[in-house]
Amino acid sequence: MLSSMLVSGLITGTFYALMALGLTMIFGVLRIVNFAHGEFYMIGGFAYVLLYHSLGVPIVAALPAAVVAGAALGWVVERLLIRPVYAEMGARQQGRDEYAIIVTFALSILLIAAMTKIVGPWSLQGPRLIDGPPLLIAGIRVSPHQLAALGIALFFLLGTLYLLNYSLWGRQIRAVAQNRSAAAVMGVDVGKVSTIVFATAGGLAALAGALLSNMISPSPDVGAFPAIKSYVIIVLGGLGSPLGALIGGLLLGVIENLGAIYISFSYRDTYGLVLLVVILLVRPNGLFGEMRREV
Amino acid sequence: MSDLIVVEDLTKRFGSLVAVDGVSFTIGEGELVGFLGPNGSGKTTVLNMMSGLLRPDAGRISLSGANVGGMTADRIARAGMIRMFQLTRIYPEMTVIENLLTAGFALGLDKRQATERADELLADLKILAYREAFASDLSGGQQKLLEFACCFMKAPKIALLDEPFAAIHPTMRQTLADYVRGTNAAGQAYILVSHDMPIVIDLCPRAICLAAGSVLADGPTDEVLREPAVIEAYLGPNHS
Amino acid sequence: MAARVSSLRRPAAPTSRTQLAIALLMLAALAPLPTLGLEIYWQGVVITSLYYAMLATNWNLLAGYTGLFSLAPAGFAMLGAYVTALLWTYAGVSPLIGIPSGAIVCAVVGLIIGILTLRLSGPYLALTTLALAEILRVIALNSFDITRGEIGLEVPALFSHQSSYYYMFIVAVGCLLIGLHWLLGKPCGLYLRAIRNDETGARARGVRTVFWKVFAFTISSGFCGLAGALFAHYVIIVSPSIGHLLVTGLVMSMVVLGGMGTLLGPLVGALLVNVSSEYLRAAGDYQHIVFPIIVIVFARFCREGLVGRIAMMFNARAGVNAARGSRTTEVLASS
Ligand SMILES: Nc1ncnc2c1ncn2[C@@H]1O[C@H](COP(=O)(O)OP(=O)(O)OP(=O)(O)O)[C@@H](O)[C@H]1O
Ligand SMILES: [Mg+2]
Numbered sequence A: 001m002l003s004s005m006l007v008s009g010l011i012t013g014t015f016y017a018l019m020a021l022g023l024t025m026i027f028g029v030l031r032i033v034n035f036a037h038g039e040f041y042m043i044g045g046f047a048y049v050l051l052y053h054s055l056g057v058p059i060v061a062a063l064p065a066a067v068v069a070g071a072a073l074g075w076v077v078e079r080l081l082i083r084p085v086y087a088e089m090g091a092r093q094q095g096r097d098e099y100a101i102i103v104t105f106a107l108s109i110l111l112i113a114a115m116t117k118i119v120g121p122w123s124l125q126g127p128r129l130i131d132g133p134p135l136l137i138a139g140i141r142v143s144p145h146q147l148a149a150l151g152i153a154l155f156f157l158l159g160t161l162y163l164l165n166y167s168l169w170g171r172q173i174r175a176v177a178q179n180r181s182a183a184a185v186m187g188v189d190v191g192k193v194s195t196i197v198f199a200t201a202g203g204l205a206a207l208a209g210a211l212l213s214n215m216i217s218p219s220p221d222v223g224a225f226p227a228i229k230s231y232v233i234i235v236l237g238g239l240g241s242p243l244g245a246l247i248g249g250l251l252l253g254v255i256e257n258l259g260a261i262y263i264s265f266s267y268r269d270t271y272g273l274v275l276l277v278v279i280l281l282v283r284p285n286g287l288f289g290e291m292r293r294e295v
Numbered sequence B: 001m002s003d004l005i006v007v008e009d010l011t012k013r014f015g016s017l018v019a020v021d022g023v024s025f026t027i028g029e030g031e032l033v034g035f036l037g038p039n040g041s042g043k044t045t046v047l048n049m050m051s052g053l054l055r056p057d058a059g060r061i062s063l064s065g066a067n068v069g070g071m072t073a074d075r076i077a078r079a080g081m082i083r084m085f086q087l088t089r090i091y092p093e094m095t096v097i098e099n100l101l102t103a104g105f106a107l108g109l110d111k112r113q114a115t116e117r118a119d120e121l122l123a124d125l126k127i128l129a130y131r132e133a134f135a136s137d138l139s140g141g142q143q144k145l146l147e148f149a150c151c152f153m154k155a156p157k158i159a160l161l162d163e164p165f166a167a168i169h170p171t172m173r174q175t176l177a178d179y180v181r182g183t184n185a186a187g188q189a190y191i192l193v194s195h196d197m198p199i200v201i202d203l204c205p206r207a208i209c210l211a212a213g214s215v216l217a218d219g220p221t222d223e224v225l226r227e228p229a230v231i232e233a234y235l236g237p238n239h240s
Numbered sequence C: 001m002a003a004r005v006s007s008l009r010r011p012a013a014p015t016s017r018t019q020l021a022i023a024l025l026m027l028a029a030l031a032p033l034p035t036l037g038l039e040i041y042w043q044g045v046v047i048t049s050l051y052y053a054m055l056a057t058n059w060n061l062l063a064g065y066t067g068l069f070s071l072a073p074a075g076f077a078m079l080g081a082y083v084t085a086l087l088w089t090y091a092g093v094s095p096l097i098g099i100p101s102g103a104i105v106c107a108v109v110g111l112i113i114g115i116l117t118l119r120l121s122g123p124y125l126a127l128t129t130l131a132l133a134e135i136l137r138v139i140a141l142n143s144f145d146i147t148r149g150e151i152g153l154e155v156p157a158l159f160s161h162q163s164s165y166y167y168m169f170i171v172a173v174g175c176l177l178i179g180l181h182w183l184l185g186k187p188c189g190l191y192l193r194a195i196r197n198d199e200t201g202a203r204a205r206g207v208r209t210v211f212w213k214v215f216a217f218t219i220s221s222g223f224c225g226l227a228g229a230l231f232a233h234y235v236i237i238v239s240p241s242i243g244h245l246l247v248t249g250l251v252m253s254m255v256v257l258g259g260m261g262t263l264l265g266p267l268v269g270a271l272l273v274n275v276s277s278e279y280l281r282a283a284g285d286y287q288h289i290v291f292p293i294i295v296i297v298f299a300r301f302c303r304e305g306l307v308g309r310i311a312m313m314f315n316a317r318a319g320v321n322a323a324r325g326s327r328t329t330e331v332l333a334s335s
Helices: A002-030 A037-055 A059-089 A093-119 A144-166 A168-178 A180-185 A190-211 A224-237 A242-262 A268-282 B043-050 B073-079 B096-106 B111-124 B140-151 B170-185 B197-203 B221-226 B228-235 C017-030 C040-066 C073-091 C095-118 C124-142 C162-185 C187-197 C199-204 C209-235 C245-258 C265-282 C287-301 C305-323
Strands: A135-137 A140-142 B003-014 B017-028 B032-036 B058-063 B081-084 B158-162 B189-193 B206-211 B214-220
Touching: A002 A037, A002 A140, A002 A144, A002 A168, A002 A190, A002 A224, A002 A242, A037 A059, A037 A093, A037 A190, A037 A224, A059 A093, A059 A190, A059 C287, A093 C245, A093 C287, A135 A144, A140 A144, A144 A168, A144 A190, A144 A242, A168 A180, A168 A190, A180 A190, A190 A224, A224 A242, A224 A268, A224 C124, A242 A268, A268 C095, A268 C124, B003 B043, B017 B043, B017 B058, B017 B189, B017 B214, B032 B043, B032 B197, B043 B058, B043 B081, B043 B158, B043 B189, B073 B081, B073 B096, B073 C199, B081 B140, B096 B111, B096 B140, B096 C187, B111 B140, B140 B158, B140 B170, B170 B189, B170 B197, B197 B221, B206 B221, B206 B228, B214 B221, B214 B228, B221 B228, C017 C162, C017 C265, C040 C073, C040 C162, C040 C187, C040 C209, C040 C245, C040 C265, C073 C095, C073 C124, C073 C209, C073 C245, C095 C124, C095 C209, C124 C245, C162 C187, C162 C209, C187 C199, C187 C209, C199 C209, C245 C265, C245 C287, C245 C305, C265 C287, C265 C305
Parallel strands: B032 B189, B032 B206, B081 B158, B158 B189
Antiparallel strands: A135 A140, B003 B017, B003 B058, B206 B214
16 A cells, blocks of 8 residues: 555656756746746647547547647747747836746636636546557556556656756856856856746646646646646755756655555645645755755 | 954865855954955955954954853954955845944844944944945945944954955045044054055055965064065066 | 936836825725625625635735735735635534634644745745645545535625625725735835845844745735635635636736836726626636736736836936936835
8 A cells, every 4th residue: 555655656746847857947037937838738638539539530640739739839929929028128127026926826816717718617537658458567456557657757757857958058058057157158048948937838738738648637627736736846856956856846745645655545645735834944955956056 | 462363273175165264363452454365365364364254264262361262253253353345245125223223233233322333333334324325335446334333333353354345436445444443543453455555555454365265474564565476476486 | 427327127116105096096086986886796896806816925025025925915915715614514604714824724734834934045935835626625525524525615605785795895905905014114025025035144134034924925815715714605616626726827817907016006907807707708708818828928028017117117207307306215115
């Protein structure tokens, strides 16, 4: 029982990490929190479900299309809403924070309302990736669909982390995250890096939405909780730390699952807040957080 | 002379970079000390730690015998160690007088005292005409003067000035230098970070030179400037 | 002789007595409407607008004056409403005690969250309040045995006539604005604005930034709770929908549209947004599409909002006069 709950916690955590990784990357390079992150997730879920059900697009095409939809949304948001302001406000962090919170929060409400207008307030269950009888692996029952979803999520999660650490692209992102102006001086195209990060984050969140659409049917406001969980995770892991997002995601998944058996199932979504309070109390910079440049 | 400031073995690392490496010095009551050093030698970082905005990795800082190590920045300011920033920090969407009153109230003045003091400072620094203007409407140099004035709403025990003379017009620079000289004569202690040698030579009887995070020289200004190590730090190893 | 007086970037005087006067005049103009035959339905719309104006004014104290971003104004309103509802339902406590209790509970929760998050610099307050708001809502939804979930709890009415609520909310908003104006005229008002302008600078010059941030967040949370509790006894049913994030979104649009950091802005914004919401709702629930778009456009192109923009135009003219030699601005309006 315990070990199976642990494993299922790790599985949930993988999807959380997928969301949180993008969010923390955005914070790393732009120093803002994207409050519309849950809506990237929602768009991914709906793109996948609607392409499959309404247009009959096969799953192998619908899934990548969902990722592309999320990435495109991220790209547009960065270019249209974030970048111009970044250029204008320059070093004035306060004005930038204000703008970013207001705009991304408004965007989140706009996307929810627009989606409600388009598809209605109902939820639509997504198709399974693979059909088949449940398998028994190490005493745990998993459906082939869950296994496939997990595999894809892990692939993208680890792939992104690998690229972040070992590719030129990743080195540029890390350079910008460390010191934006220094990176610009060294010839990194900071604007382009920001767009890429936003698009990547959008794509990863959309992927999570699509992969989970069979287990959690997307509705226009489905993104709220995944988003809140990723906020907890990025604080837990340390704002801007990709490794922190991975570990934090897995940790939250496990804690929620343990809480669900030992405390109460119907309140499992609230354990994140408790965890958040504990982190803020004992380790406000998060597990892998560093002190930020202050003056 | 009794010791106003005692700094011992101050150290700060940023990742692998040791920005400040075991810096120690003492400053007496009423002293005016120039802080020299090439770009990136750690002057601002020392000031940040002294004013409580950055936590040192090691070392002790005391003000009038009291350890300010664990104090928050605002408490240090109220205890009488106040600083001016290298990149001007004023309240752009508040008027000049509001900027000054905020500082005055925070340091414990009442309304009448604060208003009087503010007008006095604005007159001394020759920016009284801008009293009601929004700080964002001032020129860069005037903003520096305003920030400078904010530090003196209530005479601090020591003022830490980070490049107050950079990028301001010679006449304003003179105004500022005169103010520093005048108050110092009346017993006001200063640390003055500056790259402007003539002003440092002119104003500061004593200088401390940092290089790569360590104290290279500490003594009478003319002697410090004659030290070969200081010349080398400023002009590169192949000079002379 | 003032500097570059024609600059259009001149911000609105945030503690302006003129703005308070206009706000009070607006409320005074609203007051006689029920006796002049304003329909019950539209009385309700005004009451809701005034309730929103209370939330918006409190959000403005944080966002517009102090530079803090809470995403829980609706969450605190819901918490305040549930406190008085639960006290009534399970202990028979009168609303006269229940309503202030709601405010106090919210202030205490605000104090705790404030102490936890405001010591840190970074987006912690926004993140934590968002989580808090949603999680309180889920708890209210899921604790069916206690809260009756979506159905909600019934609470007693305070008055038998709608118009009494109407007057009550007018008085409440008036008091809130007068109180805020008084507060902003104290040194505390300068500290809060200094924090929004440059927190590090304020700290380095002796302002106890953490204390004042926590202070602002605590009173703002308390007053949101008060607004929610009052509203609860008007709608007579307390359900989780009071705390929906969409409500926070509306409150945000009111402040951004009306003018962040202006005394009058939230009231103007609340009336504009809530009254036009009625039409947008009738036209097919477009309010949650239209207002976010307006917010984004305003945040991008008109950061000072309607009231701020108008005040700037007046100030620019006053500035020209100042250039000619005489100008007296209000420094500390209350003095
Ligand atoms: N918060 C920080 N994070 C990382 N590195 C920092 C930080 N603050 C300072 N540094 C580094 O520490 C070193 C010392 O910086 P500091 O600002 O103290 O120099 P300085 O002597 O004031 O230089 P200048 O004369 O140019 O003002 C520099 O290499 C700088 O890049
Ligand atoms: Mg420096």
